[in-house]
Amino acid sequence: MLRLLGVAAPLIGLAAVGAAFSQESSEQSAPPRASHSFMSSAQYTVPDVRLVRDDGKAVALPEEMNDGRPVVLNFIYTTCSTICPLMSQTLAQFDHELGADRGRVHLMSISIDPEEDTVARLHAYAQKFHAGPEWQHYTGTAQASLTAQRAFNVWRGDKMGHSSVTFVRAAPGTPWLRIEGFVTPGELLQQYHHLLEQSGATVATR
Amino acid sequence: MQPGAGESIYLRGVLPSGAPLEGKRQAAGLTTTGADAACVGCHQRSGLGTYEGYNFDVTIPPIAGPYLFHSREAHTQEAVLPYVPWMHSNRDPYTDATLARAIREGLDSQGRPLSALMPRFALSDADMDALIEYLKQLGSHPAPGVSERELHFATVITPDADPARRKAMLDVMDHYFADKNLFPIGNSLPLRTSGHGQQAKSMFMSHRLWRLHVWDLTGAASTWGAQLDAHMEREPVFALVSGLGGNNWAPVHQFCQRRQLPCLFPNVDAPLDNSHDFYPLYFSRGVLLEADLIARQIAYGAHAASAAPAASVLQVYRPGDGGEAAALALAAALKPLGIPVRNQPLAPASGAKGVREAVGQAQKSDVLVLWLRPADLADLGDAAAAPAVVYTSGVMGGLEQAPLPAAWRSRVRMTYPYELPEKRELRVKYALSWFSIRHIPVVDEPLQVNTYIACGLLAETLSHMADNLVQPFMIEMLQTSAERRLINTGYYPHLVLALNQHFASKGGYIVHFARPEGAQLVADSDWIVP
Structure with a gap:
């Protein structure tokens, strides 16, 4: 069937952080599983493209991405009613759980259906998930x-x-952590803090 | 049990009590409520599910009754349910009790956990019964217009449609249907896989003959709904394909929605833009899209060197024609910007004098917007007193063939919600060659090419559906697969739909004529999505 183009991330000399197939085990019959996600570390070249932000402003992607804040990024579209609402809800909950640290992070969601997702539709979508200024x-x-x-x-x-x-x-x-599959807000928070600690350590030893 | 209670839970996420449905995704610790929690969001209106991801990373299985309750024993030698690529067949059939457990606790018929995407719903017994009843009847009604050997379609023509265009469209459709039926290859042999035969009979696909019924409407628009119902009683059809409208398509749109009949890509200038309606699909929003394009130009000051919004707008249109809906849309779009809009409807049968008088109402500082057909454009007369900025609807005015008087050609900017002529050559080439081989005279190129594309999309979609002749599934398959058509997209640069989307082309250009004569255009803008 449709299994030719694999989903191999461009791993550039960096060991995979590890496959995190977490599954709770229990004596009870069939407990609910935690997320299925696969994590890898990768370098991506941020392309020099111009996008339009949900406030209507035309921006350059590298400038948006490289303002110094840690970035959490995903790709969504607003009419998607299957996985996107869960992805956006996960980001929203992650953002909420960051608490006071929220001001430090930059969450970015890029539409993969830009002709349907006008600024007005994106703005409404963002509001639905209570997206703050970050x-x-x-x-x-x-x-x-x-x-x-x-x-x-x-x-x-x-x-x-x-x-x-x-x-x-x-x-x-610094390299990107790529998380494939459904990550839970808690796992995302854990990975985020871990990545920040690592990054901080790197800076300290320079 | 409250009538419609199951449907309300499934489609809208509203419980019979009026309270919102609530689902929990325990692994993620997230709650989803109301419309977001409704089953339809993932399992679709057809109940046949969908998928996400190139490798079918997420498969949302069919939950229409037959797929839930069909006995597993019958599968082993010869599966009989129509094949859906994302179906989950490796489990025992559900009972009412195990299905309720699946919905409440997220365990399948054998006690294995369902996907993390599937929420757990704490439904009361009564609400659960209502939902299960709804699931049981999903997919159990035979679709109209389907017999063992034939598949019936209709195309609708409103009485105000131009007879020459009617013939041009039917020429294409008759040839397409004749070609389709040229080699009636009969039922394909059931495909048999070695061993278990999981997909044996379910891959069985009959090659039915296509039958086209032409439904010509007559009289007042208020009677069209009843006429369509009468046609449907006499000649039940599976879907409406293409079609030709004049000033008003709304009764046909409403009929499709009311009868739950797919209504695929009619040739209409002013479709109804109602995002809640499921069954009608269109190539574009037509003049409503043009109104948004003009509004954007006016708001951003793209019409003037000063890049300031226009001071005021005058619109000219014929009442009852598609331009009226467009004029209303443009006025509504400009209202929040505080730009005053004056409307100048033409009196019936007012002729050239009426057109000139209406246009003459424009002040020099106005932006003049013309929602006029070719006959009225030809009557514009002298342009000496016309404002500097004039927009005209390409869809209504005949695109590059618009018969604008020479004096107007230099100042008119035209909305052009199609690919530019030089860029679309390859996109229309296949259709035009197909016409040429069959000696189909090209009377109206955009109309005939788009009709051909509509037939092509129908054929492709039916092949994807295999033997799953379920009407909402046809809409869902079109929505999820239209984007794969990369070159043969007719007058449009690309056709992009998705589940919950109903207009495939979403943008357009602003163009002007290159010279005082001839059809050559110059684009003033990139492809704009307003």
């Missing part, structure tokens, strides 16, 4: 969105190829 949604031309998707190796031919992938990066220049 969380922006982006649209733009179909080509710009495609370029961004290709740069992060998430484009799979069309929207139906969309899967749940979350990216986390501590600071510009």
